[in-house]
Amino acid sequence: MVYKRFLAFMAIIMLILSDSVYALSYMNVPYYTYNYDYWGNIYYTPPAYIPQNVLSGVGIGCGDFKNPQDIFVDDNKKLYIADTGNNRIVVYDLNDKKVSEIKGFVNNGVEESFKSPSGIYVTSDGKIYIADTDNNRVVALNSDGTLYKIIKNPKSKDLGKDFQFSPLKVAVDYAGRVYVIAKNLFEGIMSFDNEGNFTGFVGTIYVNISPYEKIWRKLSTKAQRKSQIQFIPTEFTGIDITSDGFLYATNIDANGKQSVRKLNPKGQDIIKMNNNNSKQSGTLSGDLFWRLSGNYSGASQIIDVTYRDNGIYSILDRRRGRIFTYDDEGDLLYIFGGLGSQEGTFKNPIAIDKIGDEILVLDMGRGNITIFVPTEYGSLINKAVSERYNGDEASAVELWKRVIKLDSNFELAYVGVGKSYLASGENKEAMKYFKLGMDRTYYSIAYRRYRDDILKKNLGYILTVIIVLIAIYVIKRLFKRKKIKKDGGSVYEY
């Protein structure tokens, strides 16, 4: 009887503790999870995402992948893999685990196949767009595998006569406009109208030459100038598109300043950077610091981007295999992933995509796909940022408070909590949280209100004191004058 009671007691204890036991178990991930604070210092965070599953070609039943270059997940949880080295597209249904492959299509009665297809995009109505790189064309198929259209040989005076069209990545917006990243094309992303005609470039990256470089070039001779690095803009590396037609595109920035752009339909970059840090200038390029030589050195090489809902986007760093997630304000939310040989690390990551809150990363070197799922910490941040994005700061507060419990260094969470105190008029509490979140703008708003409150409350006392002081001064002066007069006309005049 006692034994049974003891068992029941233990069971209850276990139930209570189970949440924290879970919290402990996922601390053990094969990569560093950290973030940067206001001062640019690294601090370690709980992992936001943990590896859940690894999909390999053999594992899903279609034979090994060979140098796969791109993945895409459509709304029906169908996973499309551009298996570049095997010249095929593998389609894997994540719901019923069925696998099929697309090896070619019929064009005017002729069987045609792909040659190194390295980009894939599927529209919401099921059209499959394939960047058929070595055949110099973009192939669009209907969902049943029949040919929809082919985009090839774009003609324009902007492109030059001997331009060879080698598409690498492709994306399609809601209106059927096709955006293509092509090899050796530095002018930007090629855009095509829904008939497949080339309409121009979007998002050209302009070269910034520093004054130092300018002077150096002026001083060097012609021969020296030739051997120097050419100042050409970098190519785009990855592309994703939102449901309302905004384009997220990544490029490799050796200076580590801006590696991701949000392009509006006119092709202008409208991404937001967060300047609230000790340097007063934001970066959107993964790591803030890096080694200058040796292993893992150099700025993050951002290779792909995936837009997740509510303004959140994740970018993939090829150099150190890390995934950086930002929100619409340009705040760095969390970092996870790394290079290595354990589950959850990569050899040569090349593409990233999402299913809901889960993140998929394609490893070209190992030919597999890792699926990451959010931990409690990660999903709390996701939810809180989404609430804020949708204008519901009040319901984000409870989430931010739970985030602070898991990670007391997360400045964004303090600002989130502070905003709710500000809204409810508890200005002093709000000031405390904004100070912890290092947000001077909101701190000032809270402080002004707090100061006004105190002044209003004590206006009576303040006015009384001022009037009394003036009265004392006046009386004193009158008294002194009388004294002087009593002296019988002093030489001192006031």
Next chain:
Amino acid sequence: MSIDREKLLYPFYVMIHPFDGFYEVRNRNKGSVAIALILVFLFGLSFSLRRNYAGFVVNFVDPRSVDSRTEIIAVFLAVFLFAISNWSITSLTEGEGRFKDILVVIGYSLLPMILTYTPAIVISWFIAQGEGSYYYLLINAATLFTVILMIIGIMTIHNYTFGKTLITIVFTFIALLLILFLILLLLFLIQQVWLFIQSLYIEMILRV
């Protein structure tokens, strides 16, 4: 060396009457090196206090990087370096000021900054973003005042014209850099000698 009331209050007189004040420092021994050094110390202290305790809205210093002791020592070193290099330049260019006069000029010129920093810190606790200009106005005005006092002081004690003063100040900074370079070189060489002696000693211990 006795410090009487008149000498204690003399920096305030100099602050308002710099030409007369510094003239009497040079020619009637009205200044005091001890008071000048105390003022330098107070400046170091208020400089450090400002870095640590200025209000959140105007303070962009990482509190973890503030170390009052190091900062006060650094201020003293900077003052001595400037004084030494100024003295070495002005001795060559017919400056009439003695080394102690230069120290007094530097110390007494810092008074406006000492007097404004602490009130500025207090003001900064009560301002919001956008009102920071009051704080910065105070700080910058004090700095400008100090610079003007210092230029007048150097001009007066050495009996220079304004142009010559500016040129000597430029040369003073060049001399300052040279001194720093020599000190670093010397330190490096001493280190080398020390390492040599050390290894010699170890060699002796192990062999003999």
